[in-house]
Amino acid sequence: MRMIELYIQEVTRRLPEKSREDIALELRSTIEDMLPDNYTEKEVKSVLEKMGNPAILASGYLDRPMHLIGPRYFDIYINLLKMILPIAAVISLISFIADTIISYSGEEAVLNIILNAVGFGIWRILSTGVQVFFWLTVVFAIIERTDHRKNQTPLTACFKEWTPEDLNNIPYIPKEKAIPKVEVLLGLLWTAIWASVYFNAASLLGVYEKGSNGLEFVMPTFNQDVLYSYWPLVIMVIGLEIAVASYKLLKGEWTRKIAALNTVMHGVSSIVFIFIISNNQLFNPSFVTYMTDLFSITGDFGSWIFWAAIFTFLLFAAIDIYQGFRKANLKNVK
Amino acid sequence: MSTLLNSLTTELRRGTLTLAVLSQLRTPQYGYSLVQLLEQCGISIEQSTLYPLLRRLEKQELVTSSWDTTENRPRRYYVLTPYGIEIFQQLKKEWEKTSQELSLLLKGDETDEND
Numbered sequence: 001m002r003m004i005e006l007y008i009q010e011v012t013r014r015l016p017e018k019s020r021e022d023i024a025l026e027l028r029s030t031i032e033d034m035l036p037d038n039y040t041e042k043e044v045k046s047v048l049e050k051m052g053n054p055a056i057l058a059s060g061y062l063d064r065p066m067h068l069i070g071p072r073y074f075d076i077y078i079n080l081l082k083m084i085l086p087i088a089a090v091i092s093l094i095s096f097i098a099d100t101i102i103s104y105s106g107e108e109a110v111l112n113i114i115l116n117a118v119g120f121g122i123w124r125i126l127s128t129g130v131q132v133f134f135w136l137t138v139v140f141a142i143i144e145r146t147d148h149r150k151n152q153t154p155l156t157a158c159f160k161e162w163t164p165e166d167l168n169n170i171p172y173i174p175k176e177k178a179i180p181k182v183e184v185l186l187g188l189l190w191t192a193i194w195a196s197v198y199f200n201a202a203s204l205l206g207v208y209e210k211g212s213n214g215l216e217f218v219m220p221t222f223n224q225d226v227l228y229s230y231w232p233l234v235i236m237v238i239g240l241e242i243a244v245a246s247y248k249l250l251k252g253e254w255t256r257k258i259a260a261l262n263t264v265m266h267g268v269s270s271i272v273f274i275f276i277i278s279n280n281q282l283f284n285p286s287f288v289t290y291m292t293d294l295f296s297i298t299g300d301f302g303s304w305i306f307w308a309a310i311f312t313f314l315l316f317a318a319i320d321i322y323q324g325f326r327k328a329n330l331k332n333v334k
Numbered sequence: 335m336s337t338l339l340n341s342l343t344t345e346l347r348r349g350t351l352t353l354a355v356l357s358q359l360r361t362p363q364y365g366y367s368l369v370q371l372l373e374q375c376g377i378s379i380e381q382s383t384l385y386p387l388l389r390r391l392e393k394q395e396l397v398t399s400s401w402d403t404t405e406n407r408p409r410r411y412y413v414l415t416p417y418g419i420e421i422f423q424q425l426k427k428e429w430e431k432t433s434q435e436l437s438l439l440l441k442g443d444e445t446d447e448n449d
Contacts, residue, residue, distance in 0.1 A: 060386025
């Protein structure tokens with residue numbers, strides 16, 4: 001009967017080649033055992049219904065699991081996914097922003113660039129997310145299939161079974177002392193933005209005027225040669241900011257050490273900032289004239305902007321340093 | 335409600351299937367005769383569970399199998415190995431112990447209700 005053959009074929013095509021013939025033979029004899037001598041199609045159907053879904057029968061013969069990731073690895077898988085996805089997303093976003101700013105030629109209006117960048121940025125984050133998700137899942141599906149131990153006990157993050165000792169490795173972080181990952185990542189994003197702007201100030205910062213093709217870049221704010229001559233100092237500040245951010249991510253909570261490092265970072269960047277801005281060759285002379293005319297400021301435009309910038313910079317640095325120490329000194333309520 | 339009860343019952347019975355199958359394999363049986371034997375005692379077993387289970391028992395060396403081609407259709411017969419007999423006896427003891435413990439617990443439950 002055709003239906004019996006088809007059923008057997010449906011089961012055996014899911015099995016390894018070498019066991020197919022044997023199992024097919026046994027299934028056929030079993031099915032015939034269940035049928036009366038002169039059977040009808042209806043009887044065949046009812047017997048096959050008893051045998052059940054061929055896929056389930058075949059998976060019974062196979063030791064292979066019918067799931068992608070089983071209980072043993074699921075918890076690690078989810079935890080890794082939660083940890084890696086945001087990091088990958090931020091890294092791709094930062095590299096994208098830096099890339100956009102660096103490749104900016106100054107021909108297009110900034111607003112258009114930003115609008116395009118938002119769309120592309122979202123696309124980049126999504127595609128990175130899909131990539132991470134895909135590869136992590138593939139790796140875990142392979143682990144699941146190559147691990148032939150029968151043990152199904154879920155594993156902890158170190159790929160070992162849980163013991164009470166593991167509790168000692170979990171940092172206890174009160175909410176007020178915690179450094180949120182978002183805060184650190186936004187900080188890194190800000191570093192990437194200002195660094196990119198610094199290295200492209202010639203085509204980004206300056207006066208824009210309405211022209212025939214929308215906004216047109218008229219003159220830069222800074223004297224490029226003077227601004228660029230400080231690049232080793234700027235690189236040093238960037239390195240420091242990244243180092244402190246990484247350390248914050250690693251620790252996850254404010255400690256005295258982190259607060260001190262934070263102070264050093266702000267101190268160094270403030271000194272560098274003041275050092276650069278106090279160079280009176282820094283501003284493009286035609287820009288200064290332009291601004292003075294525009295706002296009809298009496299007196300020294302340079303010194304006015306100089307003190308305002310320094311005051312703002314120091315104020316923010318001081319607030320952050322203070323917050324760091326305040327949080328570090330909070331008592332751990334255990 | 336009845337689907338929940340069904341799934342709980344299936345779960346409860348699943349563990350006892352191996353024992354039930356082993357108990358009937360002291361004499362050689364082929365697939366369908368085993369199903370009938372079990373059904374006579376009121377144990378219904380999914381076909382899709384039984385045949386793979388027999389293969390697995392063979393892999394674990396608890397049973398051996400051989401083809402009998404003397405009858406009008408070839409049949410595969412399964413029978414306990416000496417190792418299988420040994421394991422079966424131990425499993426049987428475990429079951430008796432469990433069922434005693436459980437009946438004690440369930441009895442306690444009944445007296446509680448009567449109070």
